[in-house]
Amino acid sequence: MVAKIPKPGEDCIDILNLVLGERVKFRKFYGRIAPALSAQYLLYDKQKGCPSRMPPLVLRNYVDSETEIEPRKKSLIGLYAPKKEKYPFNELEKLRKKNKLLACPVCGEPGRPRTLDHCLPKTTYPEFAINLLNLVPACDWCQGEKLADYKNAAGSRSFIHPYFDDVNRPLYTISLAKPYLTPVISLKVNTNLSKELQVLVASHLKGVDFWERFKEYFESSYQGIIRIASSARAGGQITVTEAIRSSYLLTVEKGINCWDAVLYRSILDDDDVLDFLENGKLSIFP
Template structure:
């Protein structure tokens, strides 16, 4: 995730315990697995959801046949779709509709995310299907790109975890290649972070197809920047650097890596781009 999130206020261990106590169907199964499920939630929290250290539960250890294990897996996954009068319906609705976000914490795109993503996918880790620490708000596009991915082919963590990873900092910027009137853009990962985090950020951005989507946003955003640059050249107008800095500081309250912040921060730190915007020949029609 490109935005650090506060963990859910409700305790995940307590909620899972209460959800299990509500079960009527397959009572024997849930009685037999309860303590192990609770232990795995505690382990998830201790290991910060790191898939490099957490393996899926073996449901065959709690059932008599492979068919029964498959059925109980479906039951665990089904806990994520409760009826309105059952747990954790209200908790899930709150995370979807009242998360207070104005950008997607996974990619930084403007707009409130209305869906929840299972950081460790529920089809592989059904035991974490209703663990709040495993659920994060996410935009539809990011969720569609991520799907059930969670680890690389060589066994490394694939995505940033919004509750645990140290991402409350500028993670990357955009580099511009001339012609600056219609610049070609690419991603530059910050080298002021630990190498491990740099690698994770690169994997995450690739996994949610960030650059493909950002390029479309940038076309419109940069045209607005060009209009601002022209306006700032008028007598007694605010200087362009000052204006962009104010925009950056205002947007950074939402996220240090929102798409607007990335544009302003990247332009301000690129002296060649700033030189073009301040003194170069701007397009005639904007």
């Protein structure tokens, strides 16, 4: 699933100032709001992206009339779609296309994420439309599932933040129930996590529609595990457990909570499943 990843290398406020320095249209508005934007960026970092005690800026405080509010909000959001020669085009492209990730840090699905998710939605927080700390590489599915959802009833984040949360450890386990050739699976958030993190992980999983996606992925991935076990048993050079452990060590490089790593680790922790893979019938055919 989710992984803690390094923050963007560029200073967010430096990038903001470069962007504002290029603005010609609405210069009066940007001159007024610039100090508040910088302060809000600092607060975002201090709050670790949590919306509690960080309400959106009231744009009415920086315009001359009510009619200006919506156009200026659209202008702030529009900073996220710069022309190639403008800031922060290159910085966004680096996060989007050159992130060097091997799995989505929001859900753990294998493959390099090619879109950016606004952790706090730009429709609610237009001031964070180009805050690099608010932009996380994500797969298309995660971005589509999250949309503008971002907080729980208490006003705190309902999603894990890959730049701030300490989540580079196993967060959940998949349990397999008989028949082990075509098992029924269930998910359990690891109880060795703090209660606060357990609640956040559960909320995050639900918010990105993790379970329905993983169940579909499991069907094909488990057949690969059956093939690994069959090959190990036929070859006789290594045990099935050793073969699965080797596969786990390869996949965990993508992230400790990437989907394959979770599946291999869950099997390695289940003696009954391992016994089946070592000694059971691995085919539906006689």
